[in-house]
Amino acid sequence: MESFLQLLVIGIGMGCIYCLVAIEFTLVWNASGLVNFSHDKFIMLGAYFFAGTFMLKLGFPVFIAIIMAFAVMAAFGGITAIGVLNPLSRMSSDIYAVMGTIMLGKIMSEAVRILWGPAPYSLPSFIKGSYHFGNITISRVYVIIIIVTVAFMIFINLLFKKTKLGKAMRCVAEDKTAAALMGINVNMNIAITVGISSVLCCIIGVLIIPIFNVSLNIANMIGLKGFSAAVVGGFGTIPGAIVGGLLIGIIESLYTGVGPTVYRDAVAFVLLIIFLLVKPTGIMSKKAGH
Numbered sequence: 001m002e003s004f005l006q007l008l009v010i011g012i013g014m015g016c017i018y019c020l021v022a023i024e025f026t027l028v029w030n031a032s033g034l035v036n037f038s039h040d041k042f043i044m045l046g047a048y049f050f051a052g053t054f055m056l057k058l059g060f061p062v063f064i065a066i067i068m069a070f071a072v073m074a075a076f077g078g079i080t081a082i083g084v085l086n087p088l089s090r091m092s093s094d095i096y097a098v099m100g101t102i103m104l105g106k107i108m109s110e111a112v113r114i115l116w117g118p119a120p121y122s123l124p125s126f127i128k129g130s131y132h133f134g135n136i137t138i139s140r141v142y143v144i145i146i147i148v149t150v151a152f153m154i155f156i157n158l159l160f161k162k163t164k165l166g167k168a169m170r171c172v173a174e175d176k177t178a179a180a181l182m183g184i185n186v187n188m189n190i191a192i193t194v195g196i197s198s199v200l201c202c203i204i205g206v207l208i209i210p211i212f213n214v215s216l217n218i219a220n221m222i223g224l225k226g227f228s229a230a231v232v233g234g235f236g237t238i239p240g241a242i243v244g245g246l247l248i249g250i251i252e253s254l255y256t257g258v259g260p261t262v263y264r265d266a267v268a269f270v271l272l273i274i275f276l277l278v279k280p281t282g283i284m285s286k287k288a289g290h
Helices: 002-032 039-057 062-089 094-116 140-162 164-174 176-181 186-208 220-233 238-255 266-278
Strands: 130-133 136-139
Touching: 002 039, 002 062, 002 136, 002 140, 002 164, 002 186, 002 220, 002 238, 039 062, 039 094, 039 186, 039 220, 062 094, 062 186, 130 140, 136 140, 140 164, 140 186, 164 176, 164 186, 176 186, 220 238, 220 266, 238 266
Parallel strands: none
Antiparallel strands: 130 136
């Protein structure tokens, strides 16, 4: 029983990471109509800004380093939206948009390699330790991941339902032409949304540093699993992103208790294929709401 509960908590923790990645996909998709295939590089960039620049190089305290990394990533996301995503969204063929975001990711990866170097590194003292509940030992990082994810869910819900900006974002997601006719600056709204999604990528990058080394490949697998979570849950819906992420995280973790660990990463992709064949709209359809 202790082993089951421990695996369950780890699964919920990793599922929360997949939730956040799927939500990032959803924000950009609903705002611009693009699938951001470079989003794993945004996560990587956020981790490097936080750990490589503000923590190790400049020696800022953790809280200040996080705020600075958020600010830089928000600005980077807005600039990327204006300079790359908005033009791509207006192109006649979807293949241009797909290739454009993939190439953007390649450029970001090479820029990080040049600026910070190819060698991976870690923050040995960042979010370490465990909590003990009887015979159950739970790493502190998974508890913090769950708390941060819940806090972000509350924030995004209040943003969409209680603020003028959030309502404008929902209008743009539903119908860009109608939103423009209502006086909403669609391009600026997309830039703000991508800025928020970039901050979310930074949050993910910071949270996974205690689990993985900071490297050029830190978010490759997480990005793919987050995409799987978005599809399994119902692409384009935040509730679907939450359900899909938790489902994949929990099943993946529980599998390690009964099957070979080497096949753990295949769980998300097997679920993705099953849902594409049986229920391609995912667990929750678009009508479930933004």
